[in-house]
Structure formats: C-alpha cells, structure tokens
Amino acid sequence: MDRGSLLPFQLWCPRPFGTYSQNQPRPPPAAALKPPACSDPGGGGTEPDRGPAHSENTPPASAADAPAASQHAPVLSTAAAGDEGRVLLDTWYVIKPGNTKEKVAFFVAHQCGGGGRASSMKVKGHWGSDSSKAKRRRRCLELTKAPPDPGGGGGAPAADGAPATPGDDVDLLSVAEMVALVEQRAALALQSYPRPAPPSPVVFVSAEQGGPAKGLGSERRSGGGDCSRVAEAVAHFEAQRDSPATKGLRKEERPGAGPGEVRIAFRISNGREPRSPDGNLPAWSGSRPGSPGARAKDKITCDLYQLISPSRDALPSTMEFLLARADEASEGDPPALARPEDAPPAPPPPPARDCGASGFHVDVVVTGVVDECVFFGKDGTKNVKEETVCLTVSPEEPPPPGQLFFLQARGPEGPPEPPPADTPSAVPGADDPEGATDTSLCRLYRHVSHDFLEIRFKIQRLLEPRQYMLLLPEHVLVKIFSFLPTRALAALKCTCHHFKGVIEAFGVRATDSRWNRDPLYRDDPCKQCRKRYEKGDVSLCRWHPKPYHHDLPYGRSYWMCCRRADRDTPGCRLGLHDNNWVPPCNGGGRGRAGREEGR
Amino acid sequence: MPSIRLQGSDGEIFEVDVELAKQSVTIKAMLEDLVMDDEGDDDPIPLTNVNVAILKKVTQWCTHHKDDPPPPEDDENKEKQTDDITVWDQEFLKVGQRTLFELILAANYLDIEGLLNVTCKTVASMIKEKTEEIHKTFTVESDFTEEEEAQMRKEKLV
Numbered sequence: 038m039d040r041g042s043l044l045p046f047q048l049w050c051p052r053p054f055g056t057y058s059q060n061q062p063r064p065p066p067a068a069a070l071k072p073p074a075c076s077d078p079g080g081g082g083t084e085p086d087r088g089p090a091h092s093e094n095t096p097p098a099s100a101a102d103a104p105a106a107s108q109h110a111p112v113l114s115t116a117a118a119g120d121e122g123r124v125l126l127d128t129w130y131v132i133k134p135g136n137t138k139e140k141v142a143f144f145v146a147h148q149c150g151g152g153g154r155a156s157s158m159k160v161k162g163h164w165g166s167d168s169s170k171a172k173r174r175r176r177c178l179e180l181t182k183a184p185p186d187p188g189g190g191g192g193a194p195a196a197d198g199a200p201a202t203p204g205d206d207v208d209l210l211s212v213a214e215m216v217a218l219v220e221q222r223a224a225l226a227l228q229s230y231p232r233p234a235p236p237s238p239v240v241f242v243s244a245e246q247g248g249p250a251k252g253l254g255s256e257r258r259s260g261g262g263d264c265s266r267v268a269e270a271v272a273h274f275e276a277q278r279d280s281p282a283t284k285g286l287r288k289e290e291r292p293g294a295g296p297g298e299v300r301i302a303f304r305i306s307n308g309r310e311p312r313s314p315d316g317n318l319p320a321w322s323g324s325r326p327g328s329p330g331a332r333a334k335d336k337i338t339c340d341l342y343q344l345i346s347p348s349r350d351a352l353p354s355t356m357e358f359l360l361a362r363a364d365e366a367s368e369g370d371p372p373a374l375a376r377p378e379d380a381p382p383a384p385p386p387p388p389a390r391d392c393g394a395s396g397f398h399v400d401v402v403v404t405g406v407v408d409e410c411v412f413f414g415k416d417g418t419k420n421v422k423e424e425t426v427c428l429t430v431s432p433e434e435p436p437p438p439g440q441l442f443f444l445q446a447r448g449p450e451g452p453p454e455p456p457p458a459d460t461p462s463a464v465p466g467a468d469d470p471e472g473a474t475d476t477s478l479c480r481l482y483r484h485v486s487h488d489f490l491e492i493r494f495k496i497q498r499l500l501e502p503r504q505y506m507l508l509l510p511e512h513v514l515v516k517i518f519s520f521l522p523t524r525a526l527a528a529l530k531c532t533c534h535h536f537k538g539v540i541e542a543f544g545v546r547a548t549d550s551r552w553n554r555d556p557l558y559r560d561d562p563c564k565q566c567r568k569r570y571e572k573g574d575v576s577l578c579r580w581h582p583k584p585y586h587h588d589l590p591y592g593r594s595y596w597m598c599c600r601r602a603d604r605d606t607p608g609c610r611l612g613l614h615d616n617n618w619v620p621p622c623n624g625g626g627r628g629r630a631g632r633e634e635g636r
Numbered sequence: 637m638p639s640i641r642l643q644g645s646d647g648e649i650f651e652v653d654v655e656l657a658k659q660s661v662t663i664k665a666m667l668e669d670l671v672m673d674d675e676g677d678d679d680p681i682p683l684t685n686v687n688v689a690i691l692k693k694v695t696q697w698c699t700h701h702k703d704d705p706p707p708p709e710d711d712e713n714k715e716k717q718t719d720d721i722t723v724w725d726q727e728f729l730k731v732g733q734r735t736l737f738e739l740i741l742a743a744n745y746l747d748i749e750g751l752l753n754v755t756c757k758t759v760a761s762m763i764k765e766k767t768e769e770i771h772k773t774f775t776v777e778s779d780f781t782e783e784e785e786a787q788m789r790k791e792k793l794v
Contacts, residue, residue, distance in 0.1 A: 508741075510744060
C-alpha cells in the first residue's frame with residue numbers, strides 16, 4: 038500500500054477528564070465518524086457514531102475536514118494542542134507494525150467506503166464466534182498486502198491474489214481457508230526438497246464466498262468450505278505420508294512416523310584418549326573431515342532404542358539390515374565383548390523398554406561423529422547379546438542428512454577394520470531388507486574400533502579384580518595361614534566361609550597362640566576365661582580382672598573391674614588364650630609340681 | 637652342561653639346565669621316569685600348568701638358590717616366622733599379585749619347597765600388613781550373613 042495514498046487523519050480526544058465543554062456545536066458529520074482511537078472510559082467498542090454533535094465526547098473534526106487539518110498535523114504524530122478545548126493527542130498507544138497496517142487499512146477504508154463500510158468493519162460473522170485479533174490482522178493483511186513469507190513461496194501468490202486496493206471487495210476467508218493457506222505454505226516449503234515420488238496434490242478448502250482465492254495456488258479446488266473439509270484434507274495428507282510409496286524415500290524425506298524407528302539419545306563424555314585418524318576409526322568418520330580432531334577428547338555415545346514393531350516390513354531397510362547383521366553375528370560364534378566399564382558419568386544402561394511402543398519415534402539427524410552406538414532393546418540384560426556391527430560409509434556418495442547412522446556397510450570389499458565379532462564377508466546393501474528371521478527385534482549393538490576394543494579388553498583384564506586367594510589349593514592356604522598371628526588369623530576367619538572352613542578344618546594355629554600343644558594339657562582350659570581349646574579356635578581371650586560380686590540382699594553387685602552390672606558382661610581385658618599352667622618347655626615333673634602348688 | 641627342554645602351557649619351549657630343573661621334585665621325577673640318557677630325547681617335557689614366563693622366573697630363582705641346603709622338615713613346634721626372607725628374595729618377589737600367585741602355583745606344581753615357602757611367607761606378610769583391608773587387598777568378598785557376623789562378634793572373634 039502506498040503510504041502517500043493514505044488520507045491523513047487526526048486523532049482527537051476529549052480534554053482531560055472527558056469534557057468538551059468548550060467545544061462549539063458541530064454540524065452532524067457527513068461521513069461516518071472514524072473509530073475512536075481512544076476508548077471511551079465508560080466502556081469499549083463503541084460505535085464511531087457517538088450521537089449528537091453537541092455531545093461532550095463528540096470529536097469535533099470530521100472526515101471532510103481531515104484533509105485540511107492534515108496539512109498541519111501529520112498522521113498520528115500531531116503534537117500541537119488543539120484549540121477550542123480539543124486536545125490533539127500525540128499517540129494513543131504503542132502501535133505495532135502489523136497493527137499499523139491494519140489501522141491504516143481500516144481508516145482508509147472508512148474514509149473511502151462510507152458508512153456502509155464502517156459497519157462491515159465490525160462484522161464478525163465471517164470470522165466465527167471466536168474471532169481474535171490475530172484473525173482480524175490476518176484478514177486485513179489479506180486485504181492490503183500479503184506479508185513476506187519466510188518460505189518465499191506463498192508470498193507472491195498471495196500478493197497476486199490480494200485486492201489491488203483496499204477499496205476492493207474483501208475476500209473474507211473462513212477459518213478453514215486460513216488453515217488451508219498455512220498448509221499451502223508448508224507444502225510449498227516441502228516441495229523444495231527433492232522427492233522421487235511425484236508430488237501429491239494437496240487438497241485445500243475452497244473459499245467460502247466468491248471465487249477461489251487466487252493467492253492460494255493452482256492446487257486449490259473449488260467447493261464447499263468448512264472445517265470438515267479441513268479435517269479431510271489433513272487426513273488425506275497424512276495418509277499420503279504413510280503410504281508405501283513414501284517408504285522408498287530417504288529418511289529425511291519420509292514425512293511421518295513409522296513403526297520400527299529408533300530413538301536416539303546422545304551422551305558425551307570427556308577424557309577419552311585421542312584417536313588416531315586411521316582406518317580403525319569408524320569409516321563414516323572419514324566423511325566428516327575435521328570432526329575427529331574436534332572430538333579427540335570427547336566420547337560420544339549414541340544410545341539407540343530399538344522399538345518393537347510387530348511387522349518387520351514396517352521397519353526401514355536400514356534397521357532391517359542392522360538386525361540382519363546382528364542375527365548373522367549371533368548365529369556365529371562371536372566372542373562376547375565385555376561391556377565397557379565406562380566411566381562416563383554416564384549412567385548405567387537404561388532398563389529394557391516395553392515392546393508396546395510401536396509407532397513412537399523421534400526423527401533425529403545425526404550430523405556428527407559417533408563413537409558408540411548402543412541399541413537397547415526390549416530383552417532383559419540377561420538375554421542381550423553384544424555384537425559388533427561395523428557400519429561404513431560408501432565413499433561414492435556422501436551420507437545424506439539423517440542417514441549418517443543408518444548407512445549400510447560397504448560392498449563385497451568389506452569394511453576396512455572388520456570387528457572381531459563379525460564376519461563381514463558379504464555385507465548386504467541397503468536394498469536387502471531380508472535377514473535371519475528373529476522373533477525378537479531388539480538387539481544390543483556396540484560399534485567401536487577394533488583397536489579400542491582390544492585395548493579396552495586388556496585393560497579390563499588387568500584392572501579386573503581376581504580372587505587369587507580363593508584359587509589356591511587348601512594346603513597352600515594352610516601353609517600361608519600358619520605364618521599369621523592370632524589377630525590376622527581371626528580377621529581371615531571372619532572374611533569368608535572358605536577361609537573359616539579351612540582354618541577350622543585343618544586346625545590352623547596362629548604363630549603366637551598360647552594354647553598348650555602338649556597332649557597332657559591340651560584339654561586344659563584357659564587360665565583367664567576358662568574356655569577350652571577347639572579345633573581352629575583363633576578367638577581372643579576376654580576376662581574380668583576382678584571378680585563379679587554376687588547380688589546381695591542390700592544391693593546389686595557388679596564387676597569390680599568395669600563396673601558392669603550384668604554377670605555375663607564380656608570381659609574388659611583382652612588377650613590370648615592361655616592354658617599353659619606351666620611353661621611347656623619345662624619338664625613334666627616340674628610342671629606337675631607347679632600345678633599342685635597352684636592349686 | 638646338559639639341558640632339558642620344557643614346554644609351557646602356552647606351547648612355548650624353554651630350555652633349562654638339568655641340575656637346575658632337578659630342584660623341582662616334579663621334573664626330577666619326570667626325568668627319572670623317562671629314563672633319559674645323556675643324549676636325551678629332544679621331546680620337551682610338557683608342563684601344562686605353568687607358562688613359559690613363570691618358568692623363566694622359577695628358573696631365575698632356582699639359579700640363585702642352586703647352592704642352598706635343602707630346607708628342614710616342617711616342625712610344628714617351631715615358631716614360624718616371616719621376617720627371615722632374604723633381601724634378594726624380597727626384591728625378586730616384588731611383583732604383582734597375579735605373578736606372585738602364579739609363582740605359588742608353579743612352586744606347588746613343580747614341588748619346589750624353598751620357593752613355595754618364600755612365596756607363602758610373602759603373602760602372609762602382606763596379610764599381616766593389611767589385616768584390616770583383607771577384603772580390599774585380596775578382593776575377597778564376604779559371604780557372611782548379618783546374623784553370622786553378629787555371632788562372631790559375640791564370640792569375640794572380631
């Protein structure tokens with residue numbers, strides 16, 4: 038719209054406190070009054086026609102006088118105080134660009150269209166019951182000029198179809214038409230992607246009144262327009278997306294969700310050793326120049342959640358290939374690869390997912406180098422097998438967007454670094470969806486470089502704790518235990534049942550044990566605690582130095598050494614058992630005499 | 637000096653002096669059973685429970701202790717000590733747990749008493765030094781129940 042063509046107008050407002058007491062009587066306005074820029078304090082949405090001219094709130098200026106006054110007051114920018122009690126406002130409120138056009142269109146139409154036009158401005162019948170400012174704005178935009186379309190597709194047609202001047206009849210669009218317009222723009226945007234399949238016509242709802250809107254493209258059809266048609270159009274559009282014809286499309290071209298899709302989650306952990314940019318890396322890294330260097334320190338783990346699909350036909354060809362490769366590997370004799378003891382803060386693998394999540398998918402475009410891709414399936418961890426599937430990128434063509442991970446391996450020449458678990462003698466291509474039949478569609482995959490696997494396995498073996506003590510023969514254990522003191526032997530006895538059994542079975546004695554070995558006194562009790570020796574006994578002696586006082590009628594007795602009241606209180610002195618009434622090295626006769634003296 | 641060929645569990649052939657090999661009661665018995673003459677048979681003696689790497693270590697120890705007197709018989713009354721390990725043996729046994737326990741198994745299989753004694757003493761010394769961390773040092777998991785542990789405490793074992 039040419040801004041110069043706009044008729045200037047002025048916004049008037051009664052003096053503060055809403056009075057035109059100083060206004061002169063005005064003749065009735067020849068044209069319809071312009072809508073008030075300032076809302077009536079008493080309420081909103083009042084008609085421009087404010088009643089008799091002598092009303093206090095009647096703006097004094099009319100449309101006929103506007104041209105004359107406009108020379109002195111620019112549009113919406115008058116700042117001069119009006120005379121005769123009128124106050125000319127500078128601005129009423131902040132006007133957004135969209136609103137400006139709308140308001141301008143309104144005013145221009147009002148100026149040119151006459152009174153009948155004013156009423157049509159407030160017609161809400163075509164807008165429905167839930168008209169909103171957005172719809173009104175959209176409608177006005179249609180009237181004046183189509184806004185620049187970001188896609189660039191719908192702008193021109195809309196502009197062509199728009200009325201040349203605001204004064205033309207407005208092609209009032211229904212809600213369905215609005216939706217159809219949006220859909221058209223989306224379709225035009227989608228059309229920019231190459232589609233091998235012939236472009237399917239998109240059904241749009243026709244205009245409610247008049248002829249078909251020119252701005253909606255040639256694909257528009259005429260006919261009745263209501264919300265039901267919009268729903269039909271949407272349903273038809275979705276049906277086309279899910280049609281088999283779309284399965285041949287690449288992933289990024291496949292518009293809708295399909296069963297068997299894979300959910301991808303990425304985990305990035307730092308601290309990984311820099312990789313050598315050789316063939317040991319996943320082949321697809323070569324298609325991303327510069328990325329290995331950037332990710333030298335990061336380890337990207339891609340977790341792929343393979344969702345169950347009851348029909349393998351619904352699986353994309355790439356996923357079927359992966360499953361087929363996994364089946365081949367499982368049928369062979371692949372060495373079970375240990376899970377990486379990843380430090381990543383990476384959390385433990387998520388639990389097995391439920392199979393009933395068919396139809397759920399997330400389209401993820403893998404655009405970076407992925408170090409690991411882990412599939413988590415529905416099977417429990419005990420049923421999960423770990424295979425290594427080497428996926429390489431065909432050097433002939435770059436991987437398309439969104440297909441980086443789902444690319445198939447190379448051809449008969451095989452990948453450069455075949456993983457140890459697989460025998461990629463003949464890698465099926467993307468067009469080989471058939472694979473070994475398998476009831477379970479979930480597998481656990483792990484794709485890492487061969488060198489990394491080998492090094493990791495060695496490190497795990499080195500770091501893996503092994504119970505060497507438990508691997509020793511029993512007589513060797515007895516030999517070792519026989520070199521230990523009582524406390525160490527007691528600690529060993531409390532370590533595990535195996536050690537306890539060996540000590541008790543073989544009667545291991547500590548090096549500092551004071552149990553008399555003399556057959557004559559072997560069964561004598563300990564001098565302190567009166568405990569008798571048992572085979573394999575490595576217990577410590579606890580006794581009370583001072584005797585326990587018996588309960589007396591006049592009070593409770595207790596151990597004098599530790600003041601404990603219970604008679605069975607453990608001894609407060611700790612030591613080794615000693616049943617050597619006499620030193621074992623002395624003669625037997627002297628020993629017997631000593632025992633008699635001690636008694 | 638005549639030598640014999642020993643084949644480890646990994647298939648490698650290791651040649652060692654006969655006199656050194658005879659420190660092993662097992663090899664000595666094999667040699668006597670095979671009735672090997674001076675020319676000897678070129679067939680190696682298979683040692684399925686010992687790999688060549690450990691065999692080399694054993695040979696090294698036997699070479700150093702070739703002039704040692706035979707160890708006395710084990711006396712129960714004699715107090716056993718672990719501080720009588722020689723410096724050379726201490727340095728020789730400054731190896732990892734895996735190698736140490738493999739030497740014990742090799743000494744047990746080859747029946748080399750001196751080597752078995754010194755290796756067992758070394759392990760005993762390790763246990764004495766880390767009595768409180770036996771679980772951690774030797775990666776032994778406790779399989780006692782809480783009731784059993786309470787009973788042991790009650791019996792003053794712990």
